[in-house]
Amino acid sequence: MTFFRTHRTAVTVIAFVLTYVVVKLLSVLPLVNGGPLLNGYYIQLIALAGINIVMTVSLGMVNGFTGQFSIGHAGFMAVGAYTSAMITTVWLHTSVTNPWVGYPVFILAILAGGLLAAAAGYLVGTPSLRLKGDYLAIVTLSANELIRTVIRVTNALGGPRGLGGIPKFTNLEVVFVFTIVSVVLMRNYLFSSHGRSMKAVRDSEIAAEATGINTTKQKVFVFVFSAFFAGVSGGVFAHLLQFIHPDNFSFVKSLEYLIYLYVGGSTSISGAIVGPAVFTVLPELMRALQQWRMVIYPLILVLTMIFRTEGIMGAREFRFILIPQRQRKEVSA
Amino acid sequence: MALLDVQHLTQFFGGLRAVSDFNIQLEHGEIVGLIGPNGAGKTTVFNVLTGVYTPTKGTIVFDGQNIVGKKTYQITQAGIARTFQNIRLFSQSSVIDNIKIAYHFRMSYGNTDAFLHTRKYWQGEQLVDDYAIDLLRLFHLEGHAEDVSGSLPYGAQRRLEIARALATKPRLLILDEPAAGMNPAEADELMEMIHWLRDKFDLTILLIEHQMRVVMGVCERIKVMDFGETICEGVPEYIRNDPRVCEAYLGKGA
Numbered sequence: 325m326t327f328f329r330t331h332r333t334a335v336t337v338i339a340f341v342l343t344y345v346v347v348k349l350l351s352v353l354p355l356v357n358g359g360p361l362l363n364g365y366y367i368q369l370i371a372l373a374g375i376n377i378v379m380t381v382s383l384g385m386v387n388g389f390t391g392q393f394s395i396g397h398a399g400f401m402a403v404g405a406y407t408s409a410m411i412t413t414v415w416l417h418t419s420v421t422n423p424w425v426g427y428p429v430f431i432l433a434i435l436a437g438g439l440l441a442a443a444a445g446y447l448v449g450t451p452s453l454r455l456k457g458d459y460l461a462i463v464t465l466s467a468n469e470l471i472r473t474v475i476r477v478t479n480a481l482g483g484p485r486g487l488g489g490i491p492k493f494t495n496l497e498v499v500f501v502f503t504i505v506s507v508v509l510m511r512n513y514l515f516s517s518h519g520r521s522m523k524a525v526r527d528s529e530i531a532a533e534a535t536g537i538n539t540t541k542q543k544v545f546v547f548v549f550s551a552f553f554a555g556v557s558g559g560v561f562a563h564l565l566q567f568i569h570p571d572n573f574s575f576v577k578s579l580e581y582l583i584y585l586y587v588g589g590s591t592s593i594s595g596a597i598v599g600p601a602v603f604t605v606l607p608e609l610m611r612a613l614q615q616w617r618m619v620i621y622p623l624i625l626v627l628t629m630i631f632r633t634e635g636i637m638g639a640r641e642f643r644f645i646l647i648p649q650r651q652r653k654e655v656s657a
Numbered sequence: 658m659a660l661l662d663v664q665h666l667t668q669f670f671g672g673l674r675a676v677s678d679f680n681i682q683l684e685h686g687e688i689v690g691l692i693g694p695n696g697a698g699k700t701t702v703f704n705v706l707t708g709v710y711t712p713t714k715g716t717i718v719f720d721g722q723n724i725v726g727k728k729t730y731q732i733t734q735a736g737i738a739r740t741f742q743n744i745r746l747f748s749q750s751s752v753i754d755n756i757k758i759a760y761h762f763r764m765s766y767g768n769t770d771a772f773l774h775t776r777k778y779w780q781g782e783q784l785v786d787d788y789a790i791d792l793l794r795l796f797h798l799e800g801h802a803e804d805v806s807g808s809l810p811y812g813a814q815r816r817l818e819i820a821r822a823l824a825t826k827p828r829l830l831i832l833d834e835p836a837a838g839m840n841p842a843e844a845d846e847l848m849e850m851i852h853w854l855r856d857k858f859d860l861t862i863l864l865i866e867h868q869m870r871v872v873m874g875v876c877e878r879i880k881v882m883d884f885g886e887t888i889c890e891g892v893p894e895y896i897r898n899d900p901r902v903c904e905a906y907l908g909k910g911a
Contacts, residue, residue, distance in 0.1 A: 516771035
C-alpha cells in the first residue's frame with residue numbers, strides 16, 4: 325500500500341488511463357444485444373459532462389475562490405464556440421476525413437476561441453472588478469445577453485438560424501485530454517502563491533491590499549483565465565454537437581453552471597467536478613420517469629441545498645486533487 | 658533624516674474635517690503612540706498613511722519617497738505594514754497560509770510557473786514554507802500552522818495578525834488598538850512583545866491604543882488628538898499631567 329502514498333501522481337495517472345480504457349471498451353465491445361453498453365448517446369453524455377466540468381471548475385475560480393460573483397459564464401463559452409466553429413467550418417472548411425490536417429486546425433481554432441473569450445473577459449472584468457461589490461454580477465449578466473444578441477443579429481455568424489455543419493472533432497479522447505489538462509492547470513494555479521492571494525481577496529480585500537497584494541490585478545487575471553477556459557470549452561462543445569445556436573448560450577445556460585457549482589461545493593475543485601458530473605448525467609438517467617423527471621430533478625437540487633448547504637463536497641477535496649505536503653523538519657526548542 | 662515625515666496632513670470627508678494640519682516625524686527605532694477620545698481622527702490618520710484615503714492636503718514622506726496617492730499595496734511593498742482594530746485575518750485560510758499570503762509580492766515565480774508547477778514553483782514554495790514556519794515559531798504559533806485561522810483563540814489571532822504584518826518585512830509597523838479586548842495579563846505580555854518586536858525586527862512602531870497603561874508603558878513619545886486637531890505632544894509623564902489632555906478625555910472642570 326505504500327506505493328499508493330509515495331507515488332500519488334503515478335496512481336492518479338494510472339486511474340485516469342484505466343477509466344478511459346474501461347469507458348472505451350464499454351463503447352466498443354458488443355455486450356448488449358450485439359451492441360456496446362455505452363452507445364453514441366451515452367458517449368455524448370460523458371463528453372458533455374467533461375465540458376461542463378471544465379466550465380464549472382473555471383467558474384469556481386472566480387465565484388468560489390476569489391469571491392466575485394460572475395453570472396454570465398455562458399457568454400464566454402459562446403465567444404469560444406463561434407470563433408472556433410467559424411475558423412474550422414466557414415473559413416477553412418476542414419473535415420474529419422483528413423485528421424492530420426483537421427486536428428491541428430481544430431486545436432488552434434479552440435485555442436483562438438479561448439483567447440478571444442479571454443479578451444472579452446478582460447473587457448468585461450477590468451472596469452467592473454475595480455469596484456468592490458456586486459457590480460460584476462450585473463455586468464456579466466448584461467455581457468452574456470449582449471454577446472448572445474450580437475450573434476443573433478449577425479448574419480455572417482448564422483444569425484438566428486444558428487451555425488451548422490461543424491465537423492465532429494470532439495470525441496472521447498479529445499474530451500478526456502481536454503478535461504484533465506484544464507482541471508490540472510487550474511488546480512495548479514489554485515495551489516500556488518497566486519491561488520492563496522485569490523482566497524485572500526475573497527476573505528478580506530482590505531487585508532489583502534494591506535499585505536501587499538494588488539487585488540485588482542489578481543481579480544482581473546483570474547477572471548480572464550476563467551473566461552479563457554470557458555472559451556475553449558465552447559470550442560470543444562461546438563465540435564461535439566456540430567450545430568450551435570445563440571440560444572444555447574443564454575443566461576439560462578449560465579444559471580446551469582451556477583447550479584452545478586453551488587450544488588457541488590463552490591470552495592472546492594472536487595465539488596466543481598462532482599456537481600456537473602452528477603447533474604449532467606442524472607436528468608438523462610431519469611428519462612424513464614417521463615413527465616415526473618422535471619419534478620424529481622429540482623426536488624433533488626432543493627434537498628441537496630437543504631441538507632448540504634455548502635454543496636456536496638463542502639470545502640473538502642479528493643486526495644488526488646491536493647498537492648502532497650512535504651514533511652517539515654522538526655526543530656526542538 | 659526621519660523615517661516617516663508627515664506635514665500639514667488634512668483630511669475632509671465632504672464638509673467634515675476629520676483631521677486638520679497633522680504633523681509627525683518618526684525617527685528610526687522609535688515607539689510612538691497616538692491617543693485621543695473616540696472620533697478624534699486617529700484611525701483616519703492610519704488610513705491615510707496606508708493609502709486607504711488620499712489626503713485632501715499635506716505630504717507624507719516615507720524613507721525619502723512621497724507616498725501620497727499611492728495604493729495600499731504599494732505602500733505595504735514600500736515598507737509600511739499594519740494591523741486592524743477589528744482583526745482581519747484570512748479566516749478561511751490556514752494559519753501558515755496567512756503568513757505566506759503576506760510574502761506573495763516577494764515570490765519569485767510568475768503566473769506561468771503557477772499553472773505548470775515548474776522547478777521555480779517548487780523552489781519558491783519550499784522557500785516560503787521555511788520562512789513562514791520560522792516566523793510562526795517566533796510567535797509560538799507553529800503548532801497551529803495547518804489550522805484554519807478563524808478557529809484560533811482571540812489572543813492567538815492578534816499574534817497572527819502581527820506576524821502576518823511582519824511577513825511583509827516592513828520598516829514601519831502600524832498597530833491599531835493592539836490591546837483591544839485583552840485582560841491586564843495579556844496586555845502586559847503585549848507590551849513586552851512590542852519592545853521585543855522593535856529590537857528583533859529593527860522596527861519603528863506607531864500605535865493607537867485606548868488602554869492608558871499600555872500606551873504609557875510602551876511609548877517613548879505620545880501625540881494626543883481631539884476633533885482632528887493635535888492638542889498635545891510629548892513624553893508619557895508630560896502627557897499624563899497636561900490639563901488639555903484631561904479636558905479632552907473627561908470634559909471641562911473635571
